Amino acid sequence: MAPLPSDMDTELEKISKGCVTIADYKLLTNNDVTWFIASMIGRELVRESVSTIGLLELRGALHFGPMTPWRDRNFLRPPTEQELGSASSLEQYYELKEPKSITRSLDSLMIMEKDIPRGVAFIDGRFPGIRKIFKEKFEKMLGKSGKMVMDRKTVDRMIEEYSAIDKKIRDAIEKDSFECLVQSYP
Template sequence: MSPAPFLCFLIATQLYAGIVAISNTTLNSTQTTQSLVDYLNATTPSPIFDFEGEIAKINVSFLACQDYEQLSRDLFPDFLAGLFNNILIKSSHRAIGFQELRSVLGFSLPDLWTTEFRPSREDIAAAPSVETYYELSELRKRGSTFISDWFFESQLLSGIEFLNRHLPVVRTIYRKKLEEIRRPTDLIVDREEIDYMFEVHSELSWRIDDRIRRILRCNNYKHAEKRRKTEKIPGF
């Protein structure tokens, strides 16, 4: 009998044992956390997604002034409208990131993105299931990034729609990078991986924030110039 089938069986057994060991790790184990990170790195092939190339596209993207103005729906004077829109865009792109993170981990979307409830760390630690742990952890993070406090649900959804239309690369970056990290997709989700994926989301958010701020700074200047040209200034 050829030894090849027997060797293949041994290798497959070892691989399966490694995956199960990683999936059953606990939140408080530093060594296990590093093992998961090493495992994810080891099983992630050469990048098929050009992250730097995609995020650079945000620099050359164009936000139409008229559509940008509609985000505040003429509720505020120029200065406050600019502040409102900037925070809305920031909150909206992070919400898009959470949408894509939920998709990658196999969790459904929340009924509402805006809520006043902000769980404590004790609430999160006592979560009875992995999905509840994710839900409570995300709620806490959403509350600390303006998503839950500043806007009505319809306003946040309009911000998400605006980015989907004018900066679709934002969703592409979140989706592709999270999918790249989340290989293989049949790995069982546990609290440890959820914490790690939240860290990835935070890093992506920071990088995207930096790019979008540059666009908004330029767009706000163009908007102010347009106002000055279209409005008559009284003479002295």
């Protein structure tokens, strides 16, 4: 007898079947560009919005403040051991280690920081399970009360889990994306 699928597996299956169409991409770009350009920009916006939701949920689980404004690509370099050692709080340590992306920087070629709220709203509306997956996993890792001992190793484990979940969700969205685009071609 095969094991029952987990809640995450069930949600990922729903996500993989949730087609993001050219019309969706045009909506995400405010119908300001052609369908082809909208699909390129929209795909990046969807990807980075998923990541942003995960980071927001991670910060919430850790009881850290909001995400910092975007910076130029120089902030993408990994922190040095000295910088990590100098972090005077767990939140400062996290800020240094938080996963970053050139697409979520001032040097992005496709999207701007002001686009992210629109992308997050789209994802929350179309795929509410994405936020649920991140939130439930982080709560489970910390215990519902959030009383787990917080230290740098905990932050590192949470970031690793974030990255694994982010990849699974992105893969689920991309699973049938080509077929969705072909079916929704204008």
